[in-house]
Amino acid sequence: MTERELISKKELLELTGISYGQLYRWKRKQLIPEDWFIRKSTFTGQETFFPKELILARIDRILNMKDDLSLDELAGKLSPLLYEAKLRKDELSKRNIVSRVVLERLGARDPDDTVYSFEQTLAFFAADQLLLTGEMSLDEADLLAQTMKEHFSKFEGKTCELWFVRKMGVSTFLLLSVPSEAYFESGTKVVARLNMAELAEQLQTKLN
Structure with a gap:
């Protein structure tokens, strides 16, 4: 990136x-x-x-x-990771906060009046950022959303980073505390690193 x-x-x-x-x-x-x-x-x-x-x-x-x-x-x-903002699915689309492509993929089973938590919206927003760069596929967006759903709440408002790594076509997402160092086997590419506090700040700015 x-x-x-x-x-x-x-x-x-x-x-x-x-x-x-x-x-x-x-x-x-x-x-x-x-x-x-x-x-x-x-x-x-x-x-x-x-x-x-x-x-x-x-x-x-x-x-x-x-x-x-x-x-x-x-x-x-x-404090960017403590926001309690909640938005309906159709509002995220109308206000162009999250692209229709991401909503149709990650929220495919959710009706338009579904209310998402800030954490859910942040996962959609992160997927949007990476899809816009062309560095991530829609299948990989599913992995990102699943990683956020399973592990993001464990940081309890502390700053963390989302790492997107790939080796020989196999993709993995990690959530790491900040500051942190990570070491991978030879041939592993760090495709992107997103600071979630900064991403949350960008999202909050769009919500205001």
């Missing part, structure tokens, strides 16, 4: 007008996920970067809500 666009801490502070202190206070209060703080080596030494689209959207939401809510109340609303 294409590498996500990053923004440096310096650029972020200049662009948003927030202070260093605010940024790290929000981190301590878990308004900004720990794994969005990405340390990378540069010619000047170690610098901190962030996933640009996600961090800008998150800071905009914090700034718009902080006058009405305490930081602790904000943390509850912004």
Whole structure:
């Protein structure tokens, strides 16, 4: 998959007008996920970067809500894996949150008035992302949905990654805690890695 666009801490502070202190206070209060703080080596030494689209959207939401809510109340609303949003199948399609192809495949037996949990919608959304890149087939989308259904709740709101690996035409999906390292036998290709907290944030943005 294409590498996500990053923004440096310096650029972020200049662009948003927030202070260093605010940024790290929000981190301590878990308004900004720990794994969005990405340390990378540069010619000047170690610098901190962030996933640009996600961090800008998150800071905009914090700034718009902080006058009405305490930081602790904000943390509850912004924790991306604790959303309780539920949507009907037909609404997901009408609002173009999940493609009709995915809904017809993964929700084939569900009537249009079926109400999906946020976790179910997230599985559909993840399948959509990978199908759009052309890296995954519909049969593999079934495997993704089954993996999410069986194991995602075990993380209890903690950040995890969905790994899509393939060897000699055989596909496997894994859910791993973050941070984590995984090692595979020779010839195994990591087709994609999805950070579920970031994906949940993208989905929540579409739901709003």
